[in-house]
Amino acid sequence: MPKDEIANKGGIGASTKRREDLRFLTGKGRYTDDINIRGQLYAHFIRSEVAHGRIISIDASAAEAMPGVAKVFTSADFAQAGSIPCGWQVTDRHGKAMLEPKHPILAEGKVRHVGDPIAVVVAETLDQARDAAEAVVIEIEELPAVMDMKAAVAGGDLVHEELGSNLCFDWGFVEENKAAVEEAFAKAAHVTTLELVNNRLVANPMEPRVAVGDFEEWTGQHTLYTTSQNPHVIRLLMGAFVLSIPEHKLRVVAPDVGGGFGSKIFHYAEEAFVTKAAHILKRPVKWTSTRSEAFVTDAHGRDHVTKIQLALDAQNNFTALRTDTYANMGAYLSTFAPSVPTWLHGTLMAGNYKTPLIYVNVKAVFTNTVPVDAYRGAGRPEATFQLERLVDQAARELGVSPFDLRRQNFIQPDQFPYQTPVAVVYDTGNYQATLDKLVEMADVAGFEARAAESKSRGKLRGFGLAHYIEACGIAPSNLVGQLGARAGLYESASVRVNATGSITVFTGSHSHGQGHETTFAQVVSDMIGIDASQIEIVHGDTSNTPMGMGTYGSRSLAVGGSAMVKATNKIINKAKKIAAHLMEASEADIELKDGVFTVAGTDKSKTWVDVTLAAYVPHNYPLENLEPGLEETAFYDPSNFTYPAGAYGCEVEVDPETGKVEVVAFSAADDFGNVVNPMIVEGQVHGGLAQGIGQALLEHCVYDENGQLLSGSYMDYAMPRADDFPMFQVDHSCATPCTHNPLGVKGCGEAGAIGSPPAVINAVLDALHRGGFTHVTHIDMPASPSRVWAAMQR
Amino acid sequence: MTKVTMTVNGKAVSAETEGRTLLVQFLREGAGLTGTHVGCDTSQCGACTVHVNGQAVKSCTIFAQDVAGAEVRTIEGMAHADGSLNPLQQAFNDCHGLQCGFCTPGMVMASAALLANNPRPTEAEIRHGLEGNICRCTGYHNIVKAVLQASGQTDTQGVAAE
Ligand code: FES
Ligand code: FES
Numbered sequence: 001m002p003k004d005e006i007a008n009k010g011g012i013g014a015s016t017k018r019r020e021d022l023r024f025l026t027g028k029g030r031y032t033d034d035i036n037i038r039g040q041l042y043a044h045f046i047r048s049e050v051a052h053g054r055i056i057s058i059d060a061s062a063a064e065a066m067p068g069v070a071k072v073f074t075s076a077d078f079a080q081a082g083s084i085p086c087g088w089q090v091t092d093r094h095g096k097a098m099l100e101p102k103h104p105i106l107a108e109g110k111v112r113h114v115g116d117p118i119a120v121v122v123a124e125t126l127d128q129a130r131d132a133a134e135a136v137v138i139e140i141e142e143l144p145a146v147m148d149m150k151a152a153v154a155g156g157d158l159v160h161e162e163l164g165s166n167l168c169f170d171w172g173f174v175e176e177n178k179a180a181v182e183e184a185f186a187k188a189a190h191v192t193t194l195e196l197v198n199n200r201l202v203a204n205p206m207e208p209r210v211a212v213g214d215f216e217e218w219t220g221q222h223t224l225y226t227t228s229q230n231p232h233v234i235r236l237l238m239g240a241f242v243l244s245i246p247e248h249k250l251r252v253v254a255p256d257v258g259g260g261f262g263s264k265i266f267h268y269a270e271e272a273f274v275t276k277a278a279h280i281l282k283r284p285v286k287w288t289s290t291r292s293e294a295f296v297t298d299a300h301g302r303d304h305v306t307k308i309q310l311a312l313d314a315q316n317n318f319t320a321l322r323t324d325t326y327a328n329m330g331a332y333l334s335t336f337a338p339s340v341p342t343w344l345h346g347t348l349m350a351g352n353y354k355t356p357l358i359y360v361n362v363k364a365v366f367t368n369t370v371p372v373d374a375y376r377g378a379g380r381p382e383a384t385f386q387l388e389r390l391v392d393q394a395a396r397e398l399g400v401s402p403f404d405l406r407r408q409n410f411i412q413p414d415q416f417p418y419q420t421p422v423a424v425v426y427d428t429g430n431y432q433a434t435l436d437k438l439v440e441m442a443d444v445a446g447f448e449a450r451a452a453e454s455k456s457r458g459k460l461r462g463f464g465l466a467h468y469i470e471a472c473g474i475a476p477s478n479l480v481g482q483l484g485a486r487a488g489l490y491e492s493a494s495v496r497v498n499a500t501g502s503i504t505v506f507t508g509s510h511s512h513g514q515g516h517e518t519t520f521a522q523v524v525s526d527m528i529g530i531d532a533s534q535i536e537i538v539h540g541d542t543s544n545t546p547m548g549m550g551t552y553g554s555r556s557l558a559v560g561g562s563a564m565v566k567a568t569n570k571i572i573n574k575a576k577k578i579a580a581h582l583m584e585a586s587e588a589d590i591e592l593k594d595g596v597f598t599v600a601g602t603d604k605s606k607t608w609v610d611v612t613l614a615a616y617v618p619h620n621y622p623l624e625n626l627e628p629g630l631e632e633t634a635f636y637d638p639s640n641f642t643y644p645a646g647a648y649g650c651e652v653e654v655d656p657e658t659g660k661v662e663v664v665a666f667s668a669a670d671d672f673g674n675v676v677n678p679m680i681v682e683g684q685v686h687g688g689l690a691q692g693i694g695q696a697l698l699e700h701c702v703y704d705e706n707g708q709l710l711s712g713s714y715m716d717y718a719m720p721r722a723d724d725f726p727m728f729q730v731d732h733s734c735a736t737p738c739t740h741n742p743l744g745v746k747g748c749g750e751a752g753a754i755g756s757p758p759a760v761i762n763a764v765l766d767a768l769h770r771g772g773f774t775h776v777t778h779i780d781m782p783a784s785p786s787r788v789w790a791a792m793q794r
Numbered sequence: 795m796t797k798v799t800m801t802v803n804g805k806a807v808s809a810e811t812e813g814r815t816l817l818v819q820f821l822r823e824g825a826g827l828t829g830t831h832v833g834c835d836t837s838q839c840g841a842c843t844v845h846v847n848g849q850a851v852k853s854c855t856i857f858a859q860d861v862a863g864a865e866v867r868t869i870e871g872m873a874h875a876d877g878s879l880n881p882l883q884q885a886f887n888d889c890h891g892l893q894c895g896f897c898t899p900g901m902v903m904a905s906a907a908l909l910a911n912n913p914r915p916t917e918a919e920i921r922h923g924l925e926g927n928i929c930r931c932t933g934y935h936n937i938v939k940a941v942l943q944a945s946g947q948t949d950t951q952g953v954a955a956e
Binding site for chain 2: 021033208256292679722
């Protein structure tokens with residue numbers, strides 16, 4: 001179909017405007033904090049102010065007597081509750097299971113990070129709860145904080161004494177390749193080495209987390225309203241592992257959610273707390289995080305320290321790669337924490353290249369800091385940053401163009417499907433094409449002239465290139481089960497066709513900014529040929545959607561969309577049977593186009609509504625071999641990951657007087673496979689770029705040596721703002737559709753955050769080298785003015 | 795407790811307040827207008843931006859009792875009387891200037907005040923003018939486009955309409 005025709009019909013490929021905008025633009029969104037249940041109480045958490053300490057005593061007697069206080073909770077009230085579970089078990093290079101500490105709802109005996117919850121005051125009003133919290137007397141014997149990962153592994157104080165070590169696991173991948181990798185390095189013509197830090201970040205969705213618990217005594221029904229990316233996963237983890245509530249007695253609702261970026265995947269103590277407290281007090285209990293609280297309780301991201309080496313032969317072919325990474329787990333294992341530095345990181349170390357031998361070692365370490373888990377990209381940004389910094393450095397050492405060195409070592413378009421040496425098989429891709437596109441978009445040919453113009457103004461201009469690959473829609477379930485996942489990673493959808501032909505789709509995917517209500521409707525509209533306004537997308541409530549695994553890892557369309565396509569195909573198949581009956585024709589001859597069923601080779605036709613009406617008013621209907629009604633459910637478990645890839649180019653100007661870096665242009669050429677709504681895809685890339693550039697230049701989560709969080713508010717943690725960016729140039733025309741899902745889609749949510757950090761740092765390095773600062777080999781993120789300026793000093 | 799009355803979106807609203815009750819609490823809890831959001835506790839994010847007597851203010855930074863009697867406008871009071879979007883809201887929809895929608899009320903209120911003071915801002919003036927509002931989703935690109943469109947500069951910079 002020609003493009004404008006697609007756009008008119010609002011189907012796949014149209015930049016349909018978002019229907020969800022109408023409520024958000026008029027203040028009618030319904031976020032969790034907008035939910036107030038009659039009779040609700042308010043919870044205020046008392047949190048540790050020290051990073052590590054032994055709880056000597058808690059005296060809540062004065063607080064419990066204060067006005068409005070219903071109860072002060074401590075760990076004693078949760079003696080029957082289970083540990084907040086970790087959803088992924090990693091087996092280390094010696095075949096040993098990772099060390100897994102208990103993670104109680106409220107601290108038991110010890111506090112292990114600033115922000116660790118010790119007690120909770122529940123009162124009639126939030127102010128009363130806060131006032132009473134001042135009267136709770138807590139005595140803590142402070143212990144030395146375990147902060148430096150290498151020192152933590154070497155010995156000394158333990159975050160969890162009962163585990164006997166701070167080393168959670170020592171992972172090798174691929175362990176069988178280790179000797180061959182060493183041999184390749186021994187034979188290398190050139191070896192490039194870099195030591196890098198992937199800075200700790202705070203996800204900072206603009207909506208802080210909120211949880212409201214409710215309990216209905218006469219049915220035993222628990223309800224949790226929560227700011228989650230995956231309500232079913234919370235029901236599973238909290239119901240089965242923490243509070244022992246069976247699924248049919250626990251409803252989890254995640255209504256409008258104000259962004260997540262990974263930090264709202266995980267099951268948090270506050271969710272279990274309000275659910276249980278509502279049960280104990282027989283009143284609804286609400287907790288709303290402050291931003292300051294979010295900084296010390298939302299799982300942080302990244303925090304890897306890495307040494308990486310590349311071996312090349314005399315012709316500059318990559319022959320082997322090895323890495324040593326220390327990955328910070330924080331004080332407890334958050335839901336997916338162990339998977340991030342391992343299976344989401346090691347498996348991507350081939351990048352876009354043919355490197356035949358790879359060995360990745362990751363030591364995961366407990367420290368007295370907030371738990372670290374997936375943040376936009378999760379493992380893949382860490383892999384990409386290392387690799388793309390390293391390739392740039394190799395090109396500089398060898399005196400070759402970073403474009404040419406990449407092109408020479410790219411997996412070539414005719415090599416797909418491509419088996420990497422790190423387990424995964426890339427189904428499709430064309431890296432030459434995305435790089436060609438980038439060269440054109442970014443006007444690489446005109447760079448020298450722009451650099452000269454910058455120089456005339458006293459500025460150093462640099463161009464930074466990065467190419468990335470990522471893996472989305474983690475699957476299949478039987479494989480991830482072998483790798484340690486304690487859940488399946490399928491998705492489900494139910495498609496309910498109503499008698500008048502309108503459709504309600506219930507999906508296990510969750511939208512918290514991605515626009516599923518619009519794009520999912522586009523897909524079904526396209527398949528059936530009815531207007532998208534006839535299709536409603538329902539998500540976010542375990543009581544009315546089928547089992548779902550939620551939204552993270554750019555999986556919604558690739559996995560959830562595929563489930564919806566499967567269910568819709570079942571609908572179409574059944575509808576064709578009904579149409580065949582109505583037109584007295586053979587089912588094989590029925591065609592559905594633009595919402596009309598026809599019999600091939602005749603002029604007979606029935607509309608979509610004729611058929612849906614017959615399904616619900618089955619007066620003329622093949623009742624002997626077909627059930628009435630038109631509703632189908634499907635589960636989809638992908639056979640492989642999807643592999644979006646792309647080329648990113650960043651142009652910066654560095655002020656040599658101050659070290660300040662300004663991003664003056666940024667271009668992104670992505671291969672996302674097929675695209676349902678280009679407008680939304682571009683918006684996802686813009687947002688990812690802002691987070692990646694933010695990591696590279698601004699954002700930094702800093703602890704001091706005592707475990708105090710120094711960057712605990714927006715006064716100290718530099719959130720990217722509108723004037724930190726230029727307009728972005730984005731393109732997704734170099735599409736090689738995914739070969740193993742029905743829509744041919746790959747996922748676009750994380751790409752921007754994955755590809756941009758190395759592009760920015762490569763650009764800064766390029767600018768400095770052009771300015772004569774050739775001694776600088778690396779600058780850690782964030783490349784703040786002080787760091788850049790310091791690097792320039794010899 | 796002190797009873798405070800102010801005009802919100804053209805209607806008189808009263809609620810009991812303490813001295814420490816913030817304007818944003820008054821609006822969300824007293825007036826039941828939950829479109830105004832709280833995104834931080836250090837007056838940095840702008841999610842709580844409303845208009846007080848025509849000026850954009852961060853409603854988390856001002857006590858309800860200090861603005862007794864004022865004319866307050868919130869996101870709920872921005873659409874046309876028939877419920878249709880005003881041109882600025884429409885531009886956010888047209889340009890995909892919002893994703894999760896949490897910063898959006900504040901962004902719309904801040905942008906409206908910006909345009910009231912500077913009806914044809916440049917891209918740089920928009921970026922500078924929205925510096926007090928944080929959006930974690932959009933990378934600001936489409937927000938800037940929306941404000942350009944709302945100011946009638948759709949084609950002038952080659953970025954607003956594509
Ligand atoms: S809530 Fe008012 S500035 Fe953040
Ligand atoms: S749209 Fe989500 S924070 Fe701006």
